[in-house]
Amino acid sequence: MATLNSLFTDFLSNIEPDEDTRAEAIDAHEPVREWLANHKTFGAVHVETFLAGSYRRRTSVTPIKDVDIVVVCAMNAYDPRDPKKLLTKLKAALDDNRKYKTRTTPRRRSIQIELSNIDMDIVPTVAPSGTDHPLLIPDRDVTQWFPTHPKGHITWTQNLNAATKAHENDKGRFVPLVKMARWWKYERLRGKRHPKGHMMELMAGYYHDSLARDWADVFIAWVERTTTALAPYRQTVSMPSFSDPGLSGQTIKTGMEQVDFNRFYDELQATFPLAMRARDLATTDLTASAKIWRQIFGDKFPLPGDDARKLAAPSVLTRPDIRQAPTFG
Structure with missing residues (x-):
């Protein structure tokens, strides 16, 4: 079921x-x-x-x-x-x-x-x-x-994902959250260049809840934390920057113009009540809940009864660890 x-x-x-x-x-x-x-x-x-x-x-x-x-x-x-x-x-x-x-x-x-x-x-x-x-x-x-320091960034991602594992066989919550955030941007800011995928990953890294377990909670917590953290920049019409995960003391600029940031922030803020409603509705009407999630993530989010697994790629939850990527040299 x-x-x-x-x-x-x-x-x-x-x-x-x-x-x-x-x-x-x-x-x-x-x-x-x-x-x-x-x-x-x-x-x-x-x-x-x-x-x-x-x-x-x-x-x-x-x-x-x-x-x-x-x-x-x-x-x-x-x-x-x-x-x-x-x-x-x-x-x-x-x-x-x-x-x-x-x-x-x-x-x-x-x-x-x-x-x-x-x-x-x-x-x-x-x-x-x-x-x-x-x-x-x-x-x-x-x-x-x-x-x-690209290897430092790789290690940062690995460590954040490891910190979101509930047990040894758990594949973690951080990497899947990054994918959800990137897909949200693709659907809700369709055709817009910013924020780029790297920025979405940084915001997922700095604003995720490492203790959230259910997927809806993982996403909602990130949306809430991100909009809360970035609210002062929206209110003062200014731009945030982020610490470089690979280089201590260095910062990374978003590469966005103010109009890009405002558009992103406003769309993410509008997503929060939708996601809360969809999560709460799931206990009484899963189909209605899924339809709201589709407003957030598009038709890649399945409805109950969809044969989603037939066309799905092997999940990030079951594929080998990223450390298995080869090195030439």
Whole structure:
């Protein structure tokens, strides 16, 4: 018999990238990583490549649109006066491959490869203290190197998810919350660029309730905590920033204009009474409750009796841990 919690479990499966999509991502990133590691000239400065971003942290939702690949280079590739030199060297190595030559585009801190179904951002870095510590990333526009710590962000996500486990076999609540938050943004702010997925993940990290267990409670607690924490910025027409989870003492700006933030905040605030009503209604009329949840999450949220599992991807609740992602180097 369906319950609100089981409907949420099916919903999470429905927004999970399916196996075909994951296979496409693997088919995209593994060859380019091998190419750089074995390139006739770039291979001399290549130390390691690893995956980063939401794909690596397992917080992405369907479809997977992009994969971030961090390329760690030897310190002899570091030129403090000319960060663009490493970006140029990376692009030249990618352009040596006929598959990528017409598909590469220089970005501010990366080289983007646009394939038919997925984009890859190839990010060159150097590791002054080793690959498990903060890296330096070249910035083309301002001609500077900036610290970044993608592995630190991965660890942050893993630790937050571990802290939301009720027992050893529990898969945690944080990563699924990030997926719910991202899907909420997709449905309720359809077509809007901001807030980006990274910002949704940061807000989930800083405003979630680690003790909430039922899925409706997990989501509602996040909505309430987020709107409460961000209310002063909405009232004073100002913008929040967030502590960088990988770099102590550093902050991350939202990248939003005020109109973007106001739109996001107002929509999230309007979601709260809807979600409360839907949760309360579930005890007497599960179908009516599910229909309200559909106003929040769209038709990926199933109705009682839907054969949701037939089309669903393997859930984040049952897939292997993100630590099993490979490293090239």
